[in-house]
Amino acid sequence: MFTDLSPCTAAPTPSVTAPLGRAELATRLAELGVRPGQVLLVHASLRALGPVDGRGTGVVEALLDALGGPEHGTLAAFTASPENSTTSRLITTMTAGWSEDRVRAWREAMPPFDPLTTPASPTMGTLSELVRRHPGAVRSSHPQTSFAAVGARAVEITAVHDLECHLGERSPLGALYRLGAQVLTIGAPMGTFTGFHLADLRVGIEEVRHYGCKVKDGDGSRWCYFDGPLLDDVLFEELGTEVLARATGVTEGLIGGAWTRLVPMREAVDLAAEVLREWRAR
Numbered sequence: 001m002f003t004d005l006s007p008c009t010a011a012p013t014p015s016v017t018a019p020l021g022r023a024e025l026a027t028r029l030a031e032l033g034v035r036p037g038q039v040l041l042v043h044a045s046l047r048a049l050g051p052v053d054g055r056g057t058g059v060v061e062a063l064l065d066a067l068g069g070p071e072h073g074t075l076a077a078f079t080a081s082p083e084n085s086t087t088s089r090l091i092t093t094m095t096a097g098w099s100e101d102r103v104r105a106w107r108e109a110m111p112p113f114d115p116l117t118t119p120a121s122p123t124m125g126t127l128s129e130l131v132r133r134h135p136g137a138v139r140s141s142h143p144q145t146s147f148a149a150v151g152a153r154a155v156e157i158t159a160v161h162d163l164e165c166h167l168g169e170r171s172p173l174g175a176l177y178r179l180g181a182q183v184l185t186i187g188a189p190m191g192t193f194t195g196f197h198l199a200d201l202r203v204g205i206e207e208v209r210h211y212g213c214k215v216k217d218g219d220g221s222r223w224c225y226f227d228g229p230l231l232d233d234v235l236f237e238e239l240g241t242e243v244l245a246r247a248t249g250v251t252e253g254l255i256g257g258a259w260t261r262l263v264p265m266r267e268a269v270d271l272a273a274e275v276l277r278e279w280r281a282r
Contacts, residue, residue: 019051020256025062029184033251033262036068039153039181041076041265043194044127048187050257056130063184067151070136074151076176077131078194079120084113084143086212090123112214112221113143120148125188140172143213143224147172153179164228167197174198181265187258190240195265197231199272203280205229242275243268 020028034040042063052058060075067073082088086107095103111118116139120129132139132148139148140161149157149172157179162170177198185193207230215224244250249264 019053020049021053022058022062022065025052025059025255026065028255029062029066032184032253032255032260034063034066034182034184036066037072037152038067039074039076039157039176039179040067040184041078041176041181041194042127042131042184042186043078043188043192044125044185045187045258046126048258049255052256056126059127060130060134064150070151070154072152074149074153074157075131076147076149076154076157076172076181077120077128078124078145079128079132079139079148080124080145081113081118081121082123082144083121084110084118084213087209088144090121107214107223110214112216114216115139115141115146120146142166142171143215144211145171163224163226166228166231167194168201168229169198177265177269183261183263183265183268185261185263186255187260189237190244191233191237193236193240193263193268195269196233196236196239196272199269199276200231201229202269202273203276205231239272239275243271246271246275 040063044059046056046059049059052062054061063075064070064073067075082090085091095106098106120132128148131137131150134150137148137150138154138158140146140158142161142163145166146161147158157172157175160170160175161172165171167173173195177195183193183195208227209230210225210227212223212225214221247263247267249267250261252259252261254260
C-alpha cells in the first residue's frame with residue numbers, strides 16, 4: 001500500500017537489495033494509480049529506483065505493461081538536447097573562459113539535430129534515452145526541447161512542436177496537458193517537473209531570449225536563430241512544494257528505493273499558475 005505524506009515529511013530511503021522484476025514493478029505502479037489506457041509522462045532516476053531485472057529497458061517495459069501495452073496506453077519522456085544551443089545554462093557554464101577560437105571550433109564540430117538519431121541529453125537521465133530508442137517511438141522536431149513517446153497517442157503528442165514554442169501550448173507539453181496526462185516522478189524532485197514551464201508561460205514571461213541551434217540542411221547543416229520566452233526553472237523546487245501542499249489528486253509512495261509520485265498534469269499546471277500569479281502579485 002502507498003502512504004500519502006505531507007510535502008514537509010521526509011521520504012524514507014530503505015535499503016534495496018533484490019532486483020525488482022518486471023511484473024512486480026508493473027504491479028507496484030498499478031498500486032500507485034497507473035492505469036491501462038493512460039497517457040504517462042515519466043521523469044525518473046534509475047539510480048534512485050535501484051536494481052530492476054532488465055535494467056532500464058525492464059523499467060520501460062514495466063511502465064508499458066502498467067499502461068496496458070502500447071496499443072492502449074502511451075508513455076512519453078522529455079528528450080531535450082540543451083547541448084544544441086548558444087545560450088543554455090549548460091553551454092554557458094561549459095564554455096565560460098573559453099577563447100573565441102575554441103568556441104568557434106566547438107560550434108563547427110557540433111552535429112546538427114536529427115530527431116531520429118540525436119541522443120537525449122545525459123542531463124535528461126537514462127530512461128528518457130531508452131524511451132526515445134524504444135521500437136515504435138516517435139519524437140517531436142524541436143532541436144532543443146524535444147519529447148519522445150511510445151504508444152496509442154504518441155503521434156498526436158509529438159506532431160506539433162513550433163520552433164518558437166519550446167515548452168508551451170504548441171509543443172508536446174501542451175498536448176499532454178490537453179490529453180489529461182499523468183506525470184510519474186520516480187526518485188525525481190519537483191524541481192524537474194517540466195509541466196511547470198507551461199504554467200510559467202501561461203502566466204506570462206516578459207523577457208525574450210535570442211536562441212541558436214544547429215539543424216540539418218540537405219546533406220549539410222546550418223545554424224538557426226529565433227526569439228522566444230526566457231525559460232528558467234530556478235524556482236521550480238519551491239513551486240513544487242506549494243503545488244503539493246494544495247493538490248488533491250497526487251498519490252505517492254516507495255517503489256524500490258525511489259520515492260515516487262503520480263501527479264495529474266492538469267491539476268499541477270493549474271495550481272502552479274495560481275501560485276505564480278500570487279507570487280507576482282506580492
